[in-house]
Amino acid sequence: MSDLPLISTPPAAEAALVDRLRARDQSAMTEFYDRYSAALYGVINRIVKDEDEAADVLQEALVKIWHSMAGYDHAKGRLFTWVVNISRNLAIDKIRSLQHRVGSRTQGLDDSPAAQRQAAPDTFRPEHVGLQEITSKLVPEQRQVIDLLYFGGFTQSEAAEELNLPLGTVKTRARTALKILAKLIR
Amino acid sequence: MEDYQEYIESGRLEQYALGELDPAARAEVEAWAARHPQVRQELDELLTGLGVYAEAHTLAVPAGLRDRVLSRVLAEIGAEASAGAASPGAASIPAPAAPTMRVSASNPRPAETYTPEPVAGSRSGWAIAASVALLLSLAVNALLYSRWQQASTDLVAAQNSQARFAQTSQVMERRLTSTQEQLHVLRSPQEYKMVALAGTPAHTSARARVLYNGASHRVYLDVQQLPPLPAGKQYQLWALDKGKPVDAGVLAANTAAGDSLQQMKDIASAQAFAMTVEPTGGSVGPTLDTMTVIGNI
Numbered sequence: 001m002s003d004l005p006l007i008s009t010p011p012a013a014e015a016a017l018v019d020r021l022r023a024r025d026q027s028a029m030t031e032f033y034d035r036y037s038a039a040l041y042g043v044i045n046r047i048v049k050d051e052d053e054a055a056d057v058l059q060e061a062l063v064k065i066w067h068s069m070a071g072y073d074h075a076k077g078r079l080f081t082w083v084v085n086i087s088r089n090l091a092i093d094k095i096r097s098l099q100h101r102v103g104s105r106t107q108g109l110d111d112s113p114a115a116q117r118q119a120a121p122d123t124f125r126p127e128h129v130g131l132q133e134i135t136s137k138l139v140p141e142q143r144q145v146i147d148l149l150y151f152g153g154f155t156q157s158e159a160a161e162e163l164n165l166p167l168g169t170v171k172t173r174a175r176t177a178l179k180i181l182a183k184l185i186r
Numbered sequence: 187m188e189d190y191q192e193y194i195e196s197g198r199l200e201q202y203a204l205g206e207l208d209p210a211a212r213a214e215v216e217a218w219a220a221r222h223p224q225v226r227q228e229l230d231e232l233l234t235g236l237g238v239y240a241e242a243h244t245l246a247v248p249a250g251l252r253d254r255v256l257s258r259v260l261a262e263i264g265a266e267a268s269a270g271a272a273s274p275g276a277a278s279i280p281a282p283a284a285p286t287m288r289v290s291a292s293n294p295r296p297a298e299t300y301t302p303e304p305v306a307g308s309r310s311g312w313a314i315a316a317s318v319a320l321l322l323s324l325a326v327n328a329l330l331y332s333r334w335q336q337a338s339t340d341l342v343a344a345q346n347s348q349a350r351f352a353q354t355s356q357v358m359e360r361r362l363t364s365t366q367e368q369l370h371v372l373r374s375p376q377e378y379k380m381v382a383l384a385g386t387p388a389h390t391s392a393r394a395r396v397l398y399n400g401a402s403h404r405v406y407l408d409v410q411q412l413p414p415l416p417a418g419k420q421y422q423l424w425a426l427d428k429g430k431p432v433d434a435g436v437l438a439a440n441t442a443a444g445d446s447l448q449q450m451k452d453i454a455s456a457q458a459f460a461m462t463v464e465p466t467g468g469s470v471g472p473t474l475d476t477m478t479v480i481g482n483i
Binding site for chain 2: 029042052064077078144156182
């Protein structure tokens, strides 16, 4: 898919950037910023739901990525997967430390599938077109589970409790959804 | 002999992908993945799926914030690189104003120290002229600096909107390709046989059609009307080959709504197609009493 350049970059293309970051080349950080910041910011913003806080977390994440670069092992996964995990963890720590937890739970459910679908026709927001196309491959139940697990920072058992579903159902939905998504870039 | 299939089914890999595991459990998953290529492949698939979902949420950093974040990051990592450098805050203050300040601070002072002398008249005249020139220069500098800042903000905004346009045209291009593909399917009656699926007695208003290419085995589905689904269910298409049902894939939400054609799984041979309602994700065999539409080739 042409609008998912990061997850579909061949691993070899990432290697050069990784080498330069490891060599403490600061211009590599600017390049990294230009290529990855929008994707990382999108995830962080979805979790903390506040522009300024999201920018702070993004800054924190970039500094952490710079310092942890030596620990990245391409055999264990893609660069994008690794950096997005660092960002996501920092964002989830942030909402937990701010004790946003209770607030964002209810909000997270309210604004997940249904609300976004209603909002769509009002304005044309190109940055969300890819999202709509991708999530239209998922049924709302799958998307709800993935949203809770990925953006809400819930464990599968917590999600089962929150949604009042058997744990097995949550696991099946998460797994099926991830497989559907993975097929999109084959 | 370890049973990797059982390990794959255990749900451990999903926990790994979602970051639910402690370091010891992570190491265990990685060891399994290293021993069994099947586990590695499954894990990669899950990680890719999450990556797709993450990247789908891509959102340009707002113009004002982009500058702030990048300069702070560079200041922070730069400050650590050069020993004894100033704090990140100080390092991010733009440089242009500084040199003029230094010139201004050192120049007027000699003039002032000479004022007590008898011939102060002409000297103080020069000092006043120098101060006026200095004030003018400061004012012009301040003006130029604010314009320069404004220009760089404008540039960032322009870059952002250019990126947005590029993104839009990519999306449009992809839609066009998919529309052309669908058009090709619809306009090639000799390649694609049209199979009308009519509603079963329980769902008389339901209608859909399958476009089937027996040579390439491709199957497309076009929904005209289907009853709404209860929660947790999904439509699934079946090919009937010599009376035996073969899974042809589940319908995406927008296909079931009739928004677009969907390419289904390839089917080698079939005499009829039918659709049933199955739990989300599909079933191995059809639940016959939920059959909604059926049609013979």
